Amino acid sequence: MNASALLLQPQDYSLLTDLYQLTMAACYVGEGLEQRSASFELFARRLPEGFGYLVAMGLEQALDYLEQFCFTSEQIAALQATNIFANAPSRFWELLAESRFSGDVWAVPEGTIVFADEPLLRVEAPLWQAQMVETYLLNALNYQTLIATRAARLRDVVGDEAALLEFGTRRAFSPQASLWAARAAIAGGLNATSNVLAALQLGQTPSGTMAHSLVMALSALEGSEEQAFTAFHRYFPGAALLIDTYDTIAAAQKLADRVKAGEIQVNAIRLDSGDLVTLSQQVRQLLPHTLIFASGDLDEYEILRLQSAGAEIDGYGLGTKLVTGAPVNGVYKLVEIDGIPVMKASSGKVTYPGRKQVFRRYQNGVLEADRLALSTEPPQPHETPLLQPVFKQGKRLY
Amino acid sequence: MNASALLLQPQDYSLLTDLYQLTMAACYVGEGLEQRSASFELFARRLPEGFGYLVAMGLEQALDYLEQFCFTSEQIAALQATNIFANAPSRFWELLAESRFSGDVWAVPEGTIVFADEPLLRVEAPLWQAQMVETYLLNALNYQTLIATRAARLRDVVGDEAALLEFGTRRAFSPQASLWAARAAIAGGLNATSNVLAALQLGQTPSGTMAHSLVMALSALEGSEEQAFTAFHRYFPGAALLIDTYDTIAAAQKLADRVKAGEIQVNAIRLDSGDLVTLSQQVRQLLPHTLIFASGDLDEYEILRLQSAGAEIDGYGLGTKLVTGAPVNGVYKLVEIDGIPVMKASSGKVTYPGRKQVFRRYQNGVLEADRLALSTEPPQPHETPLLQPVFKQGKRLY
Structure with a gap:
């Protein structure tokens, strides 16, 4: 073949x-x-x-x-x-x-x-x-x-302000499914997709943060998670930082110290694991001017639960439960x-x-x-x- | 675009x-x-x-x-x-x-x-x-x-003899998903796919029966469900007949009468609705030499239930629950x-x-x-x- x-x-x-x-x-x-x-x-x-x-x-x-x-x-x-x-x-x-x-x-x-x-x-x-x-x-x-219906339901739940990002390509049921999902998700109310090909075909700008692998690789090669964040910002200033690779709160604390010292500007961070309610609240206290993004098997029901439990989340990455399922x-x-x-x-x-x-x-x-x-x-x-x-x-x- | x-x-x-x-x-x-x-x-x-x-x-x-x-x-x-x-x-x-x-x-x-x-x-x-x-x-x-795993689980449940046919294209998550599903389903243990393009690309012969629309169209234009069956057999002798468009048992009874009269040979029929346990048993009594295929939101759990309830089914069409889901x-x-x-x-x-x-x-x-x-x-x-x-x-x- x-x-x-x-x-x-x-x-x-x-x-x-x-x-x-x-x-x-x-x-x-x-x-x-x-x-x-x-x-x-x-x-x-x-x-x-x-x-x-x-x-x-x-x-x-x-x-x-x-x-x-x-x-x-x-x-x-x-x-x-x-x-x-x-x-x-x-x-x-x-x-x-x-x-x-x-x-x-x-x-x-x-x-x-x-x-x-x-x-x-x-x-x-x-x-x-x-x-x-x-x-x-x-x-x-x-x-x-x-997909458009799920996107509309998600938008209903989060309101007009929150960012909703389509991150489902790796779980989509074939490459073409990822393209169709990105199209329908944006048409239904999401803000953007991480799928580069889909975004370019649709005349949109692709969106994304960073993966654990970058934090792990640069921590191993340059010495620390902090250096990984600094390195990424050299080329993508203001990019959202993924802070849950090792210890979410320790990472947020260090970033807060560096923000106070004027060493770094943290526009946004992403949480991808753990108790998103508690973690987002703690991160908000440490980094009050930073947007907090969350991801990890989220759907409209889980987002509703997070909201009603008082989570401090400004944007959501939607993957598996947006692009697969019934x-x-x-x-x-x-x-x-x-x-x-x-x-x-x-x-x-x-x-x-x-x-x-x-x-x-x-x-x-x-x-x-x-x-x-x-x-x-x-x-x-x-x-x-x-x-x-x-x-x-x-x-x-x- | x-x-x-x-x-x-x-x-x-x-x-x-x-x-x-x-x-x-x-x-x-x-x-x-x-x-x-x-x-x-x-x-x-x-x-x-x-x-x-x-x-x-x-x-x-x-x-x-x-x-x-x-x-x-x-x-x-x-x-x-x-x-x-x-x-x-x-x-x-x-x-x-x-x-x-x-x-x-x-x-x-x-x-x-x-x-x-x-x-x-x-x-x-x-x-x-x-x-x-x-x-x-x-x-x-x-x-x-x-898909290959689901196919293997289905094969485990039905044994070596039963036919397992992949019918999921209309529900697959994009056209390419239907091709990948057909490939993986056959590799995992299914016998064939109804997807013509997939079958030809994989060097297989596509498989299929007939749809309700043929029975409805020919019943309306030629007078009866019986005439629809006869017409289809003119061009596809021995093809499986879909008998649940109006009244499954009435259709099976008429076919049994015509088999006895030597007017038709019914190698196989398909059931797509209703209580598959009772219907398949009744059809078996009426048409003891006919293979019985079943379809309609089937998965390995439902097939196990049908088997343990004594359903008389020789082959299964798998669609939605094979190619979509978690x-x-x-x-x-x-x-x-x-x-x-x-x-x-x-x-x-x-x-x-x-x-x-x-x-x-x-x-x-x-x-x-x-x-x-x-x-x-x-x-x-x-x-x-x-x-x-x-x-x-x-x-x-x-």
């Missing part, structure tokens, strides 16, 4: 799908039904544990995918070589060879708050196309929506075929038939109520329809 | 890092310490909840990264434009421009069982290089190790610098100093004991050292 294997190029997009999308498409072709007009809606039946809302995110990548959708002759040959399609109609291969996404898409704008059962997106396209794009659309929207379980369901509303009746997974719209009503700028209705129903007074056209006959509208 | 933004090309590898790796490297250069020999070890302090072991995975992608490691002049210019490095020594940029990974790497082979605190990998390299590669190495090994929290820690063993003493995060080896002893083919020792210690009788050289002076050994 060469070095680029298991990376993803834009031309790979169309094969990033479950096999059954292709076999079902072949069946539709064989039955002569592939061009029938189909509508699928993407929504979450239930929100993740404890979540009251979702922040829709990932539409940009979803639309990138639809724009690029096509099959190369090499890809078609690779599919044929599997022998899975030995009995598929030859017209299926012609369809793939000439394929472009030619449908309409309606979606809520990125950043929109949505609730359970409310469509984030609806695809109206020839049946085989609408079917085939399911896997990638879910992949694109499920993860970024999760997902948004979005699904993509057929709601109408050839003008016929359809539904499934599976136990616990019943769907609502027909093409739908979410009508949202605000009262004094506050969301008062949503009404999930058929898309053909007119809005009532003071209602705004959330789903907007983003693709029209295969052409991206924004 | 163009369509390829937030995708990852091999030349992006080096910027897929936390900012502090670059600022620390600049500091090492300024202090004249960047070429000092440093050893970092990658290990997990604690295993995920309920796990008794890890299956090391992801080394191939980690080594791909080290082989590709370099900075282009465009990347260097982009870093300079951030102004973060305004006080960094100019020698830092020269170092980046000429950078190649020139160190040694020791690692346990992919598929090796490891326990808490046992290094999966050790990097011995000039300090700045060993520091810089931390983020990507953790990203590569943490996720694939998680991570392996691998860390990468400096253990020696310039011949000096080092450790951190942070509360709850103390590390063991010095370069280490894992000596494993087998008794009659069964793992009897591991001994975590300094790498300079000789093996005792019947012990095998787990960490093997995989990179020597910047050259990949396999």
Whole structure:
């Protein structure tokens, strides 16, 4: 396997799908039904544990995918070589060879708050196309929506002033996951990411402090933790200092002495272990003009606990519990075929038939109520329809 | 942002890092310490909840990264434009421009069982290089190790005969995550993946059944669920039929009648909802020669529950709970610098100093004991050292 294997190029997009999308498409072709007009809606039946809302995110990548959708002759040959399609109609291969996404898409704008059962997106396209794009659309929207929602929940908890930094790259589920997480986290309310590539791709400035390894290496080679801090400030004046490598309070005490002596300026420190409540309070007393950052398996629940216990923390690094964990379980369901509303009746997974719209009503700028209705129903007074056209006959509208 | 933004090309590898790796490297250069020999070890302090072991995975992608490691002049210019490095020594940029990974790497082979605190990998390299590669190495090994371990646990539970299929792409945390998950799942013990791109990249045949949408669309357009099944079998004879769209037992009963009448052959069916214990038993009675596949938020615990409750299931589709959830929290820690063993003493995060080896002893083919020792210690009788050289002076050994 060469070095680029298991990376993803834009031309790979169309094969990033479950096999059954292709076999079902072949069946539709064989039955002569592939061009029938189909509508699928993407929504979450239930929100993740404890979540009251979702922040829709990932539409940009979803639309990138639809724009690029096509099959190369090499890809078609690779599919044929599997022998899975030995009995598929030859017209299926012609369809793939000439394929472009030619449908309409309606979606809520990125950043929109949505609730359970409310469509984030609806695809109206020839049946085989609408079917085939399911896997990638879910992949694109499920993860970024999760991260943007968590980011919004974190911002809710800490208020406007506190810094929230995305530090999750090492724990993200693949390099690309770290890029998508950084994008969605910033869109959802975080201030910055430590991921250099993500920050540069997003037009942001990356953020970061220092690691224990620098303190350990320079302590060993130059003699002390103090010298490590001084050395780092030579090249990054004012950079946050990580003070918990050996003894947090001893480190803070020494820094306080040096601040008093005018030897160093300590704009910010980071705590990454121990009892963050007590430590942050003690550091605040020793270094009253220093910003205190905390990290280490933090999430909105732990931050709430720290706040209510009186921790003195000005900023948070979010990693593992921001970028991993339980997902948004979005699904993509057929709601109408050839003008016929359809539904499934599976136990616990019943769907609502027909093409739908979410009508949202605000009262004094506050969301008062949503009404999930058929898309053909007119809005009532003071209602705004959330789903907007983003693709029209295969052409991206924004 | 163009369509390829937030995708990852091999030349992006080096910027897929936390900012502090670059600022620390600049500091090492300024202090004249960047070429000092440093050893970092990658290990997990604690295993995920309920796990008794890890299956090391992801080394191939980690080594791909080290082989590709370099900075282009465009990347260097982009870093300079951030102004973060305004006080960094100019020698830092020269170092980046000429950078190649020139160190040694020791690692346990992919598929090796490891326990808490046992290094999966050790990097011995000039300090700045060993520091810089931390983020990507953790990203590569943490996720694939998680998935391979879950796959092994699933295989343990179901035994050698049952089919285990990876269906997680729609819930994976980015497209690339779905590729890495498929690779690690198959390496860890699953039979196949539904992800077409992953299967083709891995030289495997993709696997799959059918979705509710096909049953709904063909029921609406051709008249009945029965016709949907018949249509699908025209192009994919013997393919597994999804029978829970409307009424699982009614569907199984009709299929049983048609089997008796010689009208259809039902090799396999899939259940995706409802009480899988009762439903699978009833389907087994109706269709005694049909393989029964189950899916729907399954994991090793739920499968154990199904088995002990007497479910009649021959194969499982694993999605959400295989590819998302709590991570392996691998860390990468400096253990020696310039011949000096080092450790951190942070509360709850103390590390063991010095370069280490894992000596494993087998008794009659069964793992009897591991001994975590300094790498300079000789093996005792019947012990095998787990960490093997995989990179020597910047050259990949396999």
